[in-house]
Amino acid sequence: MTKTDPIGGLMTTTGASGTWNWDIVTDSLRIDTHFAELYGLGSQAASEDLPTRSFFQAIHPDDRARIRIAVAGILAGAELFSKEFRVVTPDGTTLWMHGRGQSHLDANDEPIRFTGLLVDVTERKRTEEHLRIAQTAGGIGTFEYIDGYATATVSRQFCRLLGLHPANVLPAQTINSVLQLDGPSLIPGPREGCIPDSLDAEFRIVRKDDGALRWIARRGEVIREGAGYRLIGVIYDVTQAKEQEAALRDLNDTLESRVEEEVAIRQQAEEALRQAQKMEAVGQLTGGIAHDFNNLLMAIMSSMTLLRKRVPADPALYRLIDNALQGAHRGAALTQRMLAFARRQDLTSERIGVDALIEGMRDLVERTLGPAWSLDLSFQTNLPQIVADTNQLEMALLNLAVNARDAMPGGGIIRITTEYRRVAEGDIAGLAAGAYVGLSVIDTGEGMGPETLKRATEPFFTTKGVGKGTGLGLSMIHGLAKQLNGIFTLASAVGKGTTATLWLPVAGGDVRGAVSVAPKPELPSHAQRLKILAVDDDSLILMNTAALLEDLGHEVLEGNSGEEALDLLRDNPDIDILITDLAMPNMTGIELADHATDIRADLPIILASGYGDVPTGAQQRIIRLGKPFGQAILAQAIREAMGRIKSQ
Template identity: 70%
Template structure:
């Protein structure tokens, strides 16, 4: 609860103003220190959200219903809130305020925020009151002009207001001589064709006696008499009111400027959101294509493996098989890049020494770049380890170095640097507030314009010639960085060069490398013949998996769905192993594994998937087999699953 305090000091500060920001959904009012001062609140109120009722509490009871109705109208769709109202201070003083505000709407026209400006107009209201008093008890000068005359009948107060020597009659020329603007005369003269349709007008004058600039208002009536007329009216000083209006216009302009800035920021945020949604959609599509492509490649690679074993030795045939296998492996590498962009590749997170990794691959990078390019390594001392996949990180560095080389076709220096970065947001990416290593590859080559830079990480976008790039390099690096919990930024200036930066999370003291996978030399390949159930909804993949298993000497049952697999498991209690696909309709591989474990807790299970991520809670004893897999990888997974099942739970 905020404590009101004495408001007397503010009343003297005519024109003081403050701002408010009303969060409509949360019913919280945020105000600045000036608003708090005007309302007589403690300064802490400017730094903490207040209940919206505080907006109305100090409003004079007679004005409160009117203001509540105006605010409700704004929230219901009115374009602008602009009202004068009184507030009552803790000391009992009544002050006048002018509130002007604007409602911000969501995309579906739902009111989100009500922001505005509060201005102290007490002095202006007092001036208006003085004017009303002057109209009834002096302070107003009267005049009468008859068409065709060169003089005007005036009162003494009329002369005083204009700084003229008192006289009952003054020349028209003398009266109009005090005007600073010649847009219209204060009093028309003989033959003057600019007779006003209305007497009501305001004029800027310089008083005749002291030269002081003032504002004079004219009110009256034109009385037509035959072919002529009489102009009867009064004048009075409105300088204070005009100054208040000017101040109010200034603050109003500032508010409108602030609103315009907020609209621009909102538009930028919406554009960033649309771009993020677009890239997410592209990532989903790319991941789906890569998954299906993995299945096709697996069928090709497994068929080629079995075909090589069954064909008689022939050099020409072997060359054809080698070419086909190399093409399939290149396709598998392409799908890995696509899955990297979609953040679905299979990564091994481990503690990596950035300095040692890049230094160790220096010879490889220099040999890849060629003699016309110099590699310069700049690393801060004692850099902490990062959590990353060393193989994928090496590929990313090499890819960025090749891009830097291609941007400098005549040769040049490529810089690879690494430094500790405590604030990822400083590199224009949204990351958690924790330390990162910024690994940058910098060239001084052609650079990119804004349009090219905006599309650089899109999949299949490339500025290289046909056959010189897949357009997946930067998108793969972008996906790799995000999957590791970091980020990737590009800064480029056309004609000056490009800086590509990987932000990788620093490994905590307790994080350890993942245990390295066993190599073929570590595996005992003398397993007995097993009875294995293979499950996959893709008939082509299922057929090839069965063929690979049978070639290894195992007895294989096959099922095209999770339900069919459950029925076969019930009919075959002597089953030794279950190999199942993950992405299947109606029942996924992990759901099948959970149901099987309820009745057959010791049955070894292998889960095959082209995606890296698996649902939370997936059983840790399940062996994961990435697609596409070779016969050797399948054999390794079988041995690992059998060993895992033999160990105590």
């Protein structure tokens, strides 16, 4: 089919077409030879699986974002695609294409293929533009220039568009004197010295009369006449269209930017989820290892305690046993850090005055730091108490002080400050609204960069040298804060030091005062002989627990499982106390306690575990006993259990 061009007598024909088949699942593209020719890819491309970027690489840069958004809609589930856009062939020619396509869905309504037809509509677009020009003839200026002449024949509208004085004939030099910000000369030829290939161009001008900045489009024909040529064309104002095009381009850029932002947010969320899953896995592994290690340490500590009582009074032997006990206690402290990171250590709930606790630790901290570092304590007056575990909080404070010291190898001042703050929702990231006491340890040392700061609380991450840190200190403090319904924050910059802060919720009520410290357990000078049922699935732990109890003067029955313990309990109604492990197969310590109270409602029960996640609904008669425990702690738990029975 042919159409007559209303301007200049140009002819146009229906363009060629090609097809594409985009496999969404494998992200590959198949095209036919016509598509390959339209895109300038070469006929061999039609026999290959192409990367899907081939669909976009030839699209004009000004149209590419718009088409990417439309294709993204198809890949997200939209059904139809119908867009016109420009492509640039390898030789630099710009062609107009009309792409029409649709998505194909699988049984789950998920897109699996994107197929369509690409049609060359270049000539139609030109014809449409000429028609638009003809329909707005009032805004068109015409010109004619013959090669070799110094003047051009122009219309009055031509002059008005350029801001020139109306005339029928103007010197080519006058026309070209209109300031152009880009593009070729208005009347090509006199300056170029060669026959132009095309008159089609768009450029900005500064009008001669009022200095207005306008966009002008030029269209026409180059007619060759022997050795010379003649130019016949039109100009018209396309400022409004250009402004709309710019607005659309800005909109496309905004949409593309939003798409990129959404992709980035999704990637960040996925990365955060992966990190959370990784940390959860590390926490589970750490907690399990620490629990098993606790059992081993308990066997060592209890055996060494009993051995020290029974060996001859030899200072050399005592020194070896004490060294073994000291090593076991250090191992127990390490397991507490591991369990704190996993948020599974057994915490003792005590009302603590933070300022009194710090003052009580001053000598210990100063001796630990050494003479090159001085301690500056600054407390807010009349601080409310918090509920925490004294030993764990002391360990956390000492750890932070040592970290501050290591950040200032040449010495310096370490500040420890406290403050009371009512926190609103969102004031401190990750902290719920409420009343908190903040405990900060501040140094002026090396500081940390963003990447180091981001990883500082990861387990086993350390910037210290080999053998100088386990990488569990800050992760332990982080776990401790979370378990106490608080938060641990770090603020640092390279060369400006670090501020480490523990935010812990205040105790219920408005009680203000000194630290409440539980008395240290002591072995009884004499005690009532009791009949005690000890239960643990680990025979090594059971044997050592029984030995500690017998050394205290008690009669001990041993059970390796919950079922065996219940049988012993039914056969021995005179049992005074049940001591059971928490984590046992088939029947846990909590389940054993439930069944035991069905048999003996008044039976005191001691539950031994290295974990801190014992169910809160356990009976009031249950006494918690943290592993690993020594003989003094065990004796204290027995006294407390019997004391509760007497008080009821």
